[in-house]
Amino acid sequence: MSKQSVIKSASLTFLITLFFSGIAFGQNWQTDFNQALQKAKSEDKPIILVFSGSDWCAPCMKLENEIWSSDEFKNFSAEHFVLYKADFPRKKKNQPDTEQVKANKQLAEKYNQKGFFPLVVVLDENGKVLGETGYKKLSPNEYIKHLETFLK
Template sequence: MSKKTVFKTASLTFLLTLIFSGIAFGQNWQTDFQKSLQTAKAEDKPIILVFSGSDWCAPCMKLENEIWSSDEFKNYSAGHFVLYKADFPRKKKNQPDTEQVKANKELAEKYNQKGFFPLVVVLDENGKVLGETGYKKLSPDEYIKHLETFVN
C-alpha cells in the first residue's frame, strides 16, 4: 500500500469513529438554560429539564442508569430534545461551580417549587411547561413514548 492509501484509510477510519461515537454518545446535557432555550427555538425541539440529586436520590440514580444512559435514549434525544440537567448533589466533591448552583436554584424556584426528585419537566421552546413526570419503571423506549405524550 502506498502512503497515500494508508493515510486515506486512516482518515476514513478516524472520521467514521467520530461519527459513530457522536451517535452513540451524542447526548448533550446543557449547562446554560438560556442557551437551551435558544437551541430549542432554533431547532424546534422541546426541552427536557431534569431535577436530580445525583449522589443521594435513589430514583434519580435509577433514572440515570436505566433511561438517560441508555443507547436508545441517547440516540433518540439527539434528534428530538434539548437536554438540561439541574443537579443538586449533597457531597461537597460533587458540587458544581457556584454559578451553576445559582442557576439550578433559580430553575428550581420556577419549575420545581415542591422540591420533587427526580422531576422531569418537558418544556416548549419558550419555557412553558408541557408536562411533568419522574422516575417510572419503564424501558427506555417506553419512557421516550411517555415523554412524547407531553409534546404531541
C-alpha cells in the first residue's frame, strides 16, 4: 500500500468514527432539571420534558424506539432542544436513585398532574408550558415538526 492510500484510509476511518460518535453523543438527556433550565436559558433553547414509564408503558417504549433513539431526532435535538426525561419505572432494578425519584415526582406535580404516560411537555427557557403531546405514529421528522408547532 502506498503512503497516500494509508493516509486516505486513516482519514476515512477517522471521519467515520467522528460521524458515529457525533450520533452517539448527539443526544444529551439532562439529569438535573435546574441545570436543564440553566442550559435552556444560556443557549436560548426550549426544553423537551418527557414523562415516561420506561419499563411498563408500551407507548413510552415506542416513543423511545421510534423517535428519541432515531438519528434524525438525535441530530436535530442536539442543536435545537434541551432534553430532560422524568422516568417512572416500576421494576425495582430500574429505579433511579432516591433524589432523582423525588425530583421527578416534583416535576410531575407541576407539569403532569393528570399522570399521563407518555407525556411530552415543551417548555420555554423559564419553564413555561408551550405545548403538550404524547406518542403519535409519526416519522421522526414529522414528530420534530409537530414539536416545533408549539414554538410558534
